[in-house]
Amino acid sequence: MPIYDNHNRPITYLRLAVTDRCNLRCFYCMPENGVQYLPKKEILSFEEMERLVRLVAPLGIHKLRITGGEPFVRKELMPFLARLAAIPGIDAIHLTTNGVLTAPHVPALKALGIRSVNLSIDSLDEARFFEITRRNELKRVLKTLDALLEVQIPTKLNVVVMADKNDQDILPMVALTKDLPLEVRFIEEMPFNGEGQKQAALPWDYQRIIAHIRAHYPSLQKIADEPFSTAYHYAIDGHQGKIGVIAAFSRTFCGTCNRIRLTAQGTLETCLYDEGVLNIRDWMRQGASDEQLTEMLLKAFSNRPKDGFEAEAKRDLLNPVHESMSAIGG
Numbered sequence: 370m371p372i373y374d375n376h377n378r379p380i381t382y383l384r385l386a387v388t389d390r391c392n393l394r395c396f397y398c399m400p401e402n403g404v405q406y407l408p409k410k411e412i413l414s415f416e417e418m419e420r421l422v423r424l425v426a427p428l429g430i431h432k433l434r435i436t437g438g439e440p441f442v443r444k445e446l447m448p449f450l451a452r453l454a455a456i457p458g459i460d461a462i463h464l465t466t467n468g469v470l471t472a473p474h475v476p477a478l479k480a481l482g483i484r485s486v487n488l489s490i491d492s493l494d495e496a497r498f499f500e501i502t503r504r505n506e507l508k509r510v511l512k513t514l515d516a517l518l519e520v521q522i523p524t525k526l527n528v529v530v531m532a533d534k535n536d537q538d539i540l541p542m543v544a545l546t547k548d549l550p551l552e553v554r555f556i557e558e559m560p561f562n563g564e565g566q567k568q569a570a571l572p573w574d575y576q577r578i579i580a581h582i583r584a585h586y587p588s589l590q591k592i593a594d595e596p597f598s599t600a601y602h603y604a605i606d607g608h609q610g611k612i613g614v615i616a617a618f619s620r621t622f623c624g625t626c627n628r629i630r631l632t633a634q635g636t637l638e639t640c641l642y643d644e645g646v647l648n649i650r651d652w653m654r655q656g657a658s659d660e661q662l663t664e665m666l667l668k669a670f671s672n673r674p675k676d677g678f679e680a681e682a683k684r685d686l687l688n689p690v691h692e693s694m695s696a697i698g699g
Contacts, residue, residue: 371429371627374639374673382628383430385418387446388438389633393467394503395491397529397558401503413635415449417653423633424663426458430629434487438633441470443446449685454481465489465527468504471697475516486502486524487554488514492538518549521544524591525552525613532572533626536540543582546610554600554613575601575616580644582612617641623676637666640680672693 371379390406391399413421422433433453440446454462464478465487478486490510492498498507517524528535528542555578557571560572579601583589588606599622600613616622620642630638635650646669652662674680 371671372667373673376673376675378625379429379627380629381430381671382432382434383422383425384434384436384628384630385422386436386438386631386633387415387418387440387449388443390437390442391467392442392469392504393439393506395501396503397501397531397628398581401571407634410635411650413450413631413650415445417635417650418631419449419452420653420659421649421662422453422459423456423610423679425661425666426456428663428666431458432461432463433459434465436465439467440464441466441471441474447474450478450481450483463487467502467506468510469504472509472513472516473521475522479520479522483522485525486517487525487527487617488517488655489527489529490514492535493528493541494538497535497538498546501531523550523646525554527554527556529556529558530573531558531580536573539578539581540585543586543605543612544610546605546612549610551610552602552613553610556615557618559617560674567602571618574619578614579603597625598622619695620677627668637669639669642677642680643683653678 371381373379382576389412394401409499425462435446435450437443450462453459453681461484462482463485464483467489471486471488488510490498490507491501492507495505499505514524526542526545528538530536530539533640539555542555545551546553555575557573557575558576578591582603586605589603589612590605592602592604592611594600594602600615603612603614605612623640626640630641631649632638632645635648635653636645637647637649638645647665649662649665652665657665674683
């Protein structure tokens, strides 16, 4: 049975960041010179992460998403995933990756039973891809996409829409769904670039994205969303795949949020926009028992903000949202 937060939302989904490191330097995620990565000793060990998952599984959390940074920059990731898959109560493990190092591991991911992969790719054009990521790695990302399709792992492409950067990629991305069984998800840009920049309005919000696609694909129709979905889903006549639009900046999905996050340094976040509500790493290393940790977790779950706006408002006015997405798990 799931546990419920103070707004009667079930908590069934944990996003687990296994590292804060990344092999790309996407401008919307981190500053040009990268971020100050944490020393290894400050990052949770795989054993500590596994202990946490074993604690939350009996509480009703049955879905895991492995994130980073980029998960595959951390050594021994595959054996760790195998151990997670063996934990009673965990019945779905998903993965978010930028695809640069992923292709060689795809057969093993299939054998392990990974439910789906979210592949982050903001442009199909090599020049724009380089401008966005500051790395010339598009060919390797596309190789990963081909490998995922070949073994039939359900795949979603995550595309952050940015004015004057990749808005011309929206339609080419939509075109991929014509002959490929993909879900292409367009995501509103968020203020997590590590530089403290924040915009009052968004040039490409979810409504404009939908209108732009419909102008070129008049048969675009709203279809049913899965429970707790962060995306609005659409289908186009004659297309194998489908379209998703995530209102990450507008925060229209908070009312059904069933997820919590654990950063690579062991900070529990009950909302994407909060600044962390519990330092699990330090409590573990100070010798807290499983019972004590469970009590702390339940207390945190019972004090979740209503939505991202409330969480952001509670932050210190001198400490606005500015973290790198690589540090908080994407």
